[in-house]
Amino acid sequence: MRKELEKYFRTEKLPHIWCPGCGHGILTGAVVRAIDNLKLDQGKICIVSGIGCSSRAPGYLNFNTLHTTHGRALAFATGIKLAKPELKVIVLTGDGDCAAIGGNHFIHACRRNIDITTVVFNNNIYGMTSGQYSPMTPQGAFATTAPYGNIDRSFDLCKLAQSAGATYVARGTVYHIPQLIKLIEKALLHKGFSLIDAISICPTYFGRKNKMSSPVRMMEFIKDACIPAKNAEKLTKEELAGKIVIGEFYEEFAPEYTEEYAKVIEKAREGK
Amino acid sequence: MMAEKTFSIHVNDRACKRCGICIAFCPKKVFSSENGKPVVTNLEACIKCKLCELRCPDYAIVVGGEENE
Numbered sequence: 001m002r003k004e005l006e007k008y009f010r011t012e013k014l015p016h017i018w019c020p021g022c023g024h025g026i027l028t029g030a031v032v033r034a035i036d037n038l039k040l041d042q043g044k045i046c047i048v049s050g051i052g053c054s055s056r057a058p059g060y061l062n063f064n065t066l067h068t069t070h071g072r073a074l075a076f077a078t079g080i081k082l083a084k085p086e087l088k089v090i091v092l093t094g095d096g097d098c099a100a101i102g103g104n105h106f107i108h109a110c111r112r113n114i115d116i117t118t119v120v121f122n123n124n125i126y127g128m129t130s131g132q133y134s135p136m137t138p139q140g141a142f143a144t145t146a147p148y149g150n151i152d153r154s155f156d157l158c159k160l161a162q163s164a165g166a167t168y169v170a171r172g173t174v175y176h177i178p179q180l181i182k183l184i185e186k187a188l189l190h191k192g193f194s195l196i197d198a199i200s201i202c203p204t205y206f207g208r209k210n211k212m213s214s215p216v217r218m219m220e221f222i223k224d225a226c227i228p229a230k231n232a233e234k235l236t237k238e239e240l241a242g243k244i245v246i247g248e249f250y251e252e253f254a255p256e257y258t259e260e261y262a263k264v265i266e267k268a269r270e271g272k
Numbered sequence: 273m274m275a276e277k278t279f280s281i282h283v284n285d286r287a288c289k290r291c292g293i294c295i296a297f298c299p300k301k302v303f304s305s306e307n308g309k310p311v312v313t314n315l316e317a318c319i320k321c322k323l324c325e326l327r328c329p330d331y332a333i334v335v336g337g338e339e340n341e
């Protein structure tokens with residue numbers, strides 16, 4: 001590891017538990033590099049996760065960290081941010097953790113526009129529990145619980161976040177790391193709720209179930225499926241089928257929840 | 273010339289899990305596979321894009337040394 005990055009890791013806990021070629025290691029590296037590029041105060045960052053392979057990430061990171069219960073990372077993070085608004089709160093979560101069991105917490109955190117950066121390690125599957133489909137598994141893909149192909153339609157997490165009220169929304173991937181680092185930096189600087197849908201790879205379960213068991217094959221799949229948001233605008237729904245649109249989708253400056261809450265406290269104290 | 277001499281790519285064998293990503297996606301084919309293990313066999317071709325380092329899931333690669341030396 002590069003010397004300058006060592007201080008951000010609990011190096012005694014490495015190597016991490018993730019499988020060879022698991023995208024979660026790549027994404028964790030991107031989060032750390034974004035933090036390093038911005039020279040944020042390490043002691044003023046709190047990283048929160050739920051449960052899943054992805055949610056193990058904070059355990060390897062040398063910050064204030066909290067590993068919570070399945071789906072509830074955003075609920076804990078909301079509490080932390082309200083109690084200590086001066087902290088930069090980052091949630092690292094999985095597609096199952098965030099969009100399935102945690103879906104309700106997710107839409108309401110978006111709606112409140114609370115200043116939390118959420119990076120979803122989206123590998124389109126429940127990795128930790130051996131490959132059940134998630135709300136992010138594409139229609140037609142295979143999973144342990146979809147041996148004949150998944151008939152559910154998947155969420156577009158970025159559209160979901162935007163319509164629920166998130167004020168910074170972008171998607172990147174484990175293949176396009178320089179771009180992803182920039183997107184995470186922007187999300188971290190944004191005041192309000194920011195979402196990064198970070199496309200990950202799970203060669204062990206998603207890959208094995210979908211004839212892409214090698215990490216290289218999964219990376220190739222992502223590389224070939226991605227198109228930049230600007231190019232996607234010109235395409236029809238049919239042309240976009242099976243594509244992963246990447247880039248920045250939305251940015252808005254709107255009142256932030258903890259600031260609004262501080263005003264309520266102020267008013268109450270003045271007895272108005 | 274001196275700069276070229278001090279430039280190196282370091283792969284930490286203990287950290288590497290042999291996923292093959294660095295070997296497959298280096299734009300200049302700097303690495304070869306020795307039973308899955310990445311070995312730097314074409315250092316001169318490296319354009320220092322650092323994509324291998326950024327994409328390594330196990331933080332096993334460090335590209336360059338000249339600026340640190």
Ligand SMILES: Cc1ncc(C[n+]2csc(CCOP(=O)(O)OP(=O)(O)O)c2C)c(N)n1
Pocket residue numbers: 051052053054055070093094095096097098121123125126127128129134
């Ligand atoms: C309340 C509760 N329900 C179910 C589980 C079992 N469980 C653990 S991780 C997980 C899914 C994780 O999927 P995801 O968030 O996508 O993470 P990944 O492992 O894919 O990174 C489930 C269902 C649990 N731990 N707690």
Ligand code: SF4
Pocket residue numbers: 017018019021022023024053054123127128201202203204205
């Ligand atoms: S099961 Fe999948 S998500 Fe979990 S560590 Fe292995 S590759 Fe990564």
Ligand code: SF4
Pocket residue numbers: 021283287288289290291292293294295308310327328329330331332333
């Ligand atoms: S990307 Fe990293 S873990 Fe994978 S083969 Fe290369 S050095 Fe090893």
Ligand code: SF4
Pocket residue numbers: 281297298299300301302303317318319320321322323324325335
């Ligand atoms: S820095 Fe770029 S060119 Fe050099 S070895 Fe790494 S990926 Fe290849």
Ligand SMILES: [Mg+2]
Pocket residue numbers: 052094095096121122123124125126127134
């Ligand atoms: Mg998952």
